[in-house]
Amino acid sequence: MNFFGGLPHGSDPVALNINDIHYRHIRIVGTHGSTPEPNDSALAMIADHRLGVADLITDRIRLDALEDAL
Numbered sequence: 001m002n003f004f005g006g007l008p009h010g011s012d013p014v015a016l017n018i019n020d021i022h023y024r025h026i027r028i029v030g031t032h033g034s035t036p037e038p039n040d041s042a043l044a045m046i047a048d049h050r051l052g053v054a055d056l057i058t059d060r061i062r063l064d065a066l067e068d069a070l
Helices: 018-023 036-047 063-069
Strands: none
Touching: none
């Protein structure tokens, strides 16, 4: 899981189940410092099939199932 945005300063912390992260081998990373342009370029390359990402997708879940998945 990649978090590419942060919470506003002073926000409450987010609780995570550390056992789920450990035993389910979940990796959580954060990125920063990007602008919309590289993201737009990457999305365009994915949409045009110039950048293969199929093997990077390990699972698909519905948004309403996100909390349970985490």
